[in-house]
């Protein structure tokens with residue numbers, strides 16, 4: 001199994017390297033970073049000033065056998081009935097998308113905290129990857145598969161799968 005991370009937009013190489021290492025240490029499999037996908041403009045909604053998550057997700061190429069693909073963007077994502085989403089996954093194509101936008105302290109007018117930002121991003125990426133492995137949401141608030149309605153939920157959970165979810169990840 002291999003995980004491919006595809007940054008799109010304004011994300012530094014340093015951030016991608018950190019995320020690569022952190023995601024790799026949780027799944028214990030090779031993680032690759034490859035150049036961006038699609039383009040952001042086609043998913044932009046000028047009324048909402050946000051980007052349609054499902055459209056960007058669909059623009060990711062289907063994952064190969066033994067592969068999972070995660071698109072990583074820095075813009076704010078939405079789906080029609082929600083104010084925003086941290087990410088979205090498509091189990092059939094083995095792909096997912098994650099937004100870093102609301103994971104930075106700066107978004108809330110707070111002082112930057114790079115370590116916290118990277119931790120949140122790792123959790124959201126691992127969470128969406130969990131969905132691509134067929135996992136649903138977990139009632140355990142510490143488990144990475146717990147649903148994050150807001151950032152405090154994300155901060156409460158760990159980047160790891162709980163003992164019930166972990167065995168369901170077949171690499």
Ligand SMILES: [Zn+2]
Nearest residue numbers: 127131137147
């Ligand atoms: Zn979820």
Ligand SMILES: [Zn+2]
Nearest residue numbers: 138143162165
């Ligand atoms: Zn769990």
